[in-house]
Amino acid sequence: MIKRLAATPLIxxxxxxxxxxxxxxxxxxxxxxxxxxDGHLYGSLIDILRNGAPTLLVALGMxxxxxxxxxxxxxxAVVAISGALACAHIGSSEDPAGVGTVxxxxxxxxxxxxxxxxxxxxxxxxxxxxxxxxxxxLMTAGRGIALFITEGQIITVSSPPFKVLxxxxxxxxxxxxxxxxxxxxxxxxxxxxxxLGMLLEAVGINPEASRLAGVRSxxxxxxxxxxxxxxxxIAGLMIASNISAADANNAGLWIEMDAILAVVIGGTSLLxxxxxxxxxxxxxxxxxxxxxxxxxxxIRPEITLVFKSLVVVLVVLMQSAKFRALFTSxxxxxxxxxxxxxxxxxxxTSAGPAVADVTPDHDDTKVRxx
Amino acid sequence: xDAEPSNDPEPSNDPExxxxxxxxxxxxxxxxxxxxxxxxxxxxxxxxxxSLMGENGAGKSTLxxxxxxxxGIDSGSIVVDGSPQAFAGPRQSQDAGIxxxxxxxxxxxxxTVGENILLGREPxxxxxxxxxxxxxxxxxxxxxxxxxxxxxxQLGSHPIAIQQLVAIARATAVSARVLILDEPTSSLDAxxxxxxxxxxxxxxxxxxxxxxxxxxxxxxYAISDRITVLRNGQLVGEYLTAALPRVELVSAMLGRQLDxxxxxxxxxxxxxxxxxxxxLVRIDEFGRTPAVQPVTLDIRRGDILGLAGLLGSGRTExxxxxxxxxxxxxxxxxxxxxxxxxxxxxxxxxHRFAFTSEDRKDEGVVGDLSVRDNLVLALQARRGFAxxxxxxxxxxxxxxxxxxxDIRPRRPETLLKNLSGGNxxxxxxxxxxxxxxxLFILDEPTRGIDVGAKTQIQKLVTELARDGxxxxxxxxxxxxxxxxxxxxxxxxxxRNVALLDSADYENNLTTLIAGSSS
Numbered sequence: 001m002i003k004r005l006a007a008t009p010l011i012x013x014x015x016x017x018x019x020x021x022x023x024x025x026x027x028x029x030x031x032x033x034x035x036x037x038d039g040h041l042y043g044s045l046i047d048i049l050r051n052g053a054p055t056l057l058v059a060l061g062m063x064x065x066x067x068x069x070x071x072x073x074x075x076x077a078v079v080a081i082s083g084a085l086a087c088a089h090i091g092s093s094e095d096p097a098g099v100g101t102v103x104x105x106x107x108x109x110x111x112x113x114x115x116x117x118x119x120x121x122x123x124x125x126x127x128x129x130x131x132x133x134x135x136x137x138l139m140t141a142g143r144g145i146a147l148f149i150t151e152g153q154i155i156t157v158s159s160p161p162f163k164v165l166x167x168x169x170x171x172x173x174x175x176x177x178x179x180x181x182x183x184x185x186x187x188x189x190x191x192x193x194x195x196l197g198m199l200l201e202a203v204g205i206n207p208e209a210s211r212l213a214g215v216r217s218x219x220x221x222x223x224x225x226x227x228x229x230x231x232x233x234i235a236g237l238m239i240a241s242n243i244s245a246a247d248a249n250n251a252g253l254w255i256e257m258d259a260i261l262a263v264v265i266g267g268t269s270l271l272x273x274x275x276x277x278x279x280x281x282x283x284x285x286x287x288x289x290x291x292x293x294x295x296x297x298x299i300r301p302e303i304t305l306v307f308k309s310l311v312v313v314l315v316v317l318m319q320s321a322k323f324r325a326l327f328t329s330x331x332x333x334x335x336x337x338x339x340x341x342x343x344x345x346x347x348x349t350s351a352g353p354a355v356a357d358v359t360p361d362h363d364d365t366k367v368r369x370x
Numbered sequence: 371x372d373a374e375p376s377n378d379p380e381p382s383n384d385p386e387x388x389x390x391x392x393x394x395x396x397x398x399x400x401x402x403x404x405x406x407x408x409x410x411x412x413x414x415x416x417x418x419x420x421s422l423m424g425e426n427g428a429g430k431s432t433l434x435x436x437x438x439x440x441x442g443i444d445s446g447s448i449v450v451d452g453s454p455q456a457f458a459g460p461r462q463s464q465d466a467g468i469x470x471x472x473x474x475x476x477x478x479x480x481x482t483v484g485e486n487i488l489l490g491r492e493p494x495x496x497x498x499x500x501x502x503x504x505x506x507x508x509x510x511x512x513x514x515x516x517x518x519x520x521x522x523x524q525l526g527s528h529p530i531a532i533q534q535l536v537a538i539a540r541a542t543a544v545s546a547r548v549l550i551l552d553e554p555t556s557s558l559d560a561x562x563x564x565x566x567x568x569x570x571x572x573x574x575x576x577x578x579x580x581x582x583x584x585x586x587x588x589x590x591y592a593i594s595d596r597i598t599v600l601r602n603g604q605l606v607g608e609y610l611t612a613a614l615p616r617v618e619l620v621s622a623m624l625g626r627q628l629d630x631x632x633x634x635x636x637x638x639x640x641x642x643x644x645x646x647x648x649x650l651v652r653i654d655e656f657g658r659t660p661a662v663q664p665v666t667l668d669i670r671r672g673d674i675l676g677l678a679g680l681l682g683s684g685r686t687e688x689x690x691x692x693x694x695x696x697x698x699x700x701x702x703x704x705x706x707x708x709x710x711x712x713x714x715x716x717x718x719x720x721h722r723f724a725f726t727s728e729d730r731k732d733e734g735v736v737g738d739l740s741v742r743d744n745l746v747l748a749l750q751a752r753r754g755f756a757x758x759x760x761x762x763x764x765x766x767x768x769x770x771x772x773x774x775x776d777i778r779p780r781r782p783e784t785l786l787k788n789l790s791g792g793n794x795x796x797x798x799x800x801x802x803x804x805x806x807x808x809l810f811i812l813d814e815p816t817r818g819i820d821v822g823a824k825t826q827i828q829k830l831v832t833e834l835a836r837d838g839x840x841x842x843x844x845x846x847x848x849x850x851x852x853x854x855x856x857x858x859x860x861x862x863x864x865r866n867v868a869l870l871d872s873a874d875y876e877n878n879l880t881t882l883i884a885g886s887s888s
Contacts, residue, residue: 193758194755194756194758195750195753195754195755195756195757195758195759196755198739198743198747198750199747199750199751199755201736201738201739201743202736202739202743202747205736205737205738205739206732206733206735206736206737208732208733209727209732209733209734209735209736210736210747210751211714211715212693212695212715212725212727212733212734213715213736213747213748213751213801214715214716214719214748214751214752215747215751216716216751220755273738274738
């Protein structure tokens with residue numbers, strides 16, 4: 001396992017995460033301790049997992065979108081809409097604490113999230129609009145819609161069943177963690193146990209070749225946006241549930257950036273194609289651990305973002321084969337290096353793919369349109 | 371078509387008398403598991419066109435990359451113009467006067483011709499680009515090559531052939547002593563090749579040393595003065611073109627006497643024997659405006675129907691219509707007597723059609739997926755994502771077809787982009803053979819691949835036909851079409867002008883393709 005990990009780019013996010021956790025453990029006594037209280041698990045590590053759950057959910061959806069050569073900037077807006085819809089429904093109902101009310105509210109929110117994903121999917125896969133532009137539409141309009149739903153107010157609700165998703169516990173673990181974990185497992189099984197993952201990667205790597213090979217590229221791209229919308233919807237419910245309120249202005253603000261970052265840190269190329277869900281989980285955890293570190297280390301708020309960006313730059317640089325080659329090429333000749341997101345660091349593994357008479361690797365320089 | 375080394379005005383080609391511009395000695399380069407070059411010597415003289423020949427995997431590209439500084443060398447020496455070089459990157463190689471024009475034009479289609487030619491060396495004035503001088507200089511460079519292209523026109527508005535000539539003009543702009551042309555002719559038609567050769571000869575006569583790589587033997591013999599043959603990373607020998615008969619060249623490249631071509635002809639004859647009379651596919655006034663004028667044709671099982679014609683004659687366009695890659699706007703298509711509309715490739719695939727595009731890189735290869743995934747892609751797509759092939763079935767299929775088509779290296783986990791062109795093409799063929807097609811449409815399946823793989827693919831096509839598959843075969847090489855097809859539909863000016871049986875090939879084909887006016 002360790003050997004396999006060492007051969008993949010995932011080693012760097014793992015190291016970064018462990019380093020962050022170690023730093024915290026060193027600075028905060030009891031950081032690693034997990035205690036049981038009222039049958040619930042508590043501790044900083046659990047907090048990181050729970051607070052990172054919404055970002056992780058959004059990032060999972062984003063991973064598949066990015067694998068299809070796309071991007072979804074509208075997830076933050078969908079988070080806001082989803083939370084706003086649920087709170088508006090619960091707030092205006094006769095029985096805000098009723099389980100039925102809460103389930104209806106969630107169903108409405110998720111259905112609308114799926115429809116929003118459908119909208120993105122239509123723009124991208126049927127009308128052929130560039131993903132970044134297509135989803136920018138909803139990114140801008142969506143927050144307006146959320147504000148419209150909440151009428152510009154922060155809607156607070158008092159509904160114990162609604163609180164379960166974001167702040168509740170099940171079998172000692174926060175429900176938020178369990179939900180995001182479940183989504184991760186389901187997506188993992190759905191894409192890797194079926195052929196969906198391979199077909200999705202094929203579409204992301206070469207859409208035209210995939211179409212000619214009979215892959216339903218359009219359907220796949222479409223589905224991926226719907227799924228991403230759904231993930232953002234669940235995340236929106238989680239965030240609203242955690243604070244028992246819908247804040248249309250701030251819920252999910254910049255979450256699209258965190259999600260994209262998590263995907264990239266996890267080693268999935270923004271150019272589409274090969275993706276790693278495990279990498280995305282690591283990426284989301286790194287981002288959350290960073291936020292926690294900022295608090296525990298006591299970094300002044302003015303430089304919080306600078307600190308965050310430094311760590312991110314470091315992780316991304318370490319993942320870049322080109323960057324690592326800068327160090328190795330002082331000792332080695334330049335010819336050996338393999339460039340590209342999926343390339344191995346240096347030919348230490350015997351499974352190096354280099355073959356005599358390799359076709360000209362224009363792929364390195366050619367930037368594909370997202 | 372004969373090589374004319376004696377016409378060369380430069381000092382004689384006798385290597386003893388002129389010092390080579392490039393001298394590579396005892397070059398070795400290894401990759402994990404592979405020795406790509408093993409003690410190869412190579413030299414390039416001023417004022418000669420020197421062809422580098424070899425099968426895929428022989429080390430041609432590696433040698434070129436060593437010379438252009440893309441790869442470092444493990445051992446050996448490179449001397450350019452008398453001074454030893456240790457290239458640490460392509461830049462140093464360019465500074466030493468070595469320029470390269472690749473198969474795919476590596477320029478910016480959205481810039482003008484002039485901007486492309488002088489990219490990175492634009493004349494400046496007050497820190498800004500001086501377009502008047504830029505265009506004047508570009509025009510001068512173009513006219514030195516006797517090319518009349520407006521330097522202000524956008525590069526992308528020109529056909530590939532012109533873009534290639536612009537790339538050469540760009541190479542001469544850096545006053546290259548050495549010009550490397552890597553498969554420059556693979557997307558050009560005959561006239562364009564003639565134009566390219568005129569430019570090459572002009573540069574040669576001006577003293578440039580030209581390294582030429584092409585899979586077209588005719589072209590190699592037409593243009594080169596000297597030939598170096600590599601095989602399996604080793605030097606086989608350096609020959610004067612005039613003193614090397616074709617058969618000897620081919621056997622030097624393959625390292626064995628080649629009887630395979632005769633074998634191919636035999637099996638083509640056998641394929642004719644098992645043809646059935648009922649057409650598998652019949653098209654009636656089938657076309658798409660403006661790409662293809664209505665065509666009426668029968669395609670029978672066991673048929674190898676050639677589509678012959680020049681680039682732009684409508685041959686590729688017709689093939690795409692047959693597969694539903696583009697939608698027909700007129701006419702009917704019948705499969706087994708039933709009228710069908712091919713709305714998408716999936717409809718065609720459901721009828722057991724298969725298609726490999728002429729544009730292997732953009733429309734076939736899924737480079738970042740493994741050979742294994744690429745092999746099963748079409749079958750898996752037809753089954754749908756919910757019915758994945760089991761690992762066992764996959765392994766069996768992959769092993770079987772990698773063996774049958776001799777795909778190298780025999781490692782299914784290798785990413786497809788790391789295979790040579792010929793092996794990539796075999797993977798694409800196998801991708802469809804796995805789906806057991808009834809109609810197999812092959813658009814230029816042998817373009818840009820080495821002689822050995824070419825023969826294997828030709829053989830494969832005839833075997834498929836013998837097994838009852840209907841084949842539509844497109845190739846720019848007439849020899850190939852006449853050798854393996856039992857009927858040829860000649861395309862010209864986007865219409866089908868004739869349908870020939872194998873007996874009529876010799877007399878009519880060339881004139882039909884060229885048109886009556888010539």
